[in-house]
Amino acid sequence: MNAFSNRNFRFAVAVLMGMVIVASCETDLKEVDRIAAIQAEEPVDISQGVTVVYSDSAKVKAKMTAPEMRHYNVEEPYYEFQKGVTIIFFDDNGAELQRITSDYAIQKEVQELTEFRGNVVITRADGSIIKTEELIxxxxxxxxxxxxxxxxxxxxGRGNFMGSSFQSDGNFENIEVQNSTGLYLFEDGQGPAFRQ
Incomplete structure (x- = not known):
């Protein structure tokens, strides 16, 4: 290779390297633009390992824990728990009344509604359990x-039952079940009976 060819070769390599660097920068800039666009579309604050304590008159009423909490700062703001949530409710003496766990939850601030979805389990202090796929x-x-x-x-002593839907007070004391089928035990020891 003569000096002229060697210089042309170095120039060609330098141009190719420059093109690779420019292409690489463009890819990085496109990724930055893509992330910025997502953040502009979804103004969200994300918190990890969340514990929130609710109290009234200096008494703890409930404690919520979640691996992740997302707060969407939109016209009608809401909290989203994509990785599940657990809420424990306490009585005035600090003893656990019941707990709710679910795979997903969303709390709508304006409507004042919380929706639990996926493997929703309500466990009461006496060991009673309610299972469903949706709880509002x-x-x-x-x-x-x-x-x-x-x-x-x-x-x-209320027995076990299944139903198509239900409504309850906040303590799960008065439960109205639609289309219920259950197993009930007679108090006088006569044995089980099915009732619809």
Whole structure:
């Protein structure tokens, strides 16, 4: 290779390297633009390992824990728990009344509604368990309800039942079940009976 060819070769390599660097920068800039566009579309604050304590008159009423909480700062703001949530409710003495766990939850601030979805389990202090795939909490009325199947296993003598949907007060004391089928035990020891 003569000096002229060697210089042309170096120049060609330098031009190719420059093109690779420019292409690389353009890719990085496109990724930055893409992320910025997502953030502009979804103004969201993300918190990891969240614990929130709710109190009234210096008494803890409930404690919520979640691996992740997203707060969307939109016209009608809401909180989203894509990785699940657990809420524990306490009585005035600090003893656990019940807990709710689910795979997903969303709390709509304006409507004052919280929706739990996916493997929703309500566990009461007496060991009673209610299972469903959807649970909605109306914060204003302090009621719970749903529109899908429910299974309940009570330890207080009320028996076990299934239904197509239900409505309850905030303490799951007064539960109205639609289209219920259950197993009930007679108090006088006559044995089980099915009732619809």
């Amino acid at each position: 909490h109306d914060q204003k009325a302090n009621t719970f309800y749903n529109h899908v199947a429910i299974e309940a296993y009570f330890k207080d």
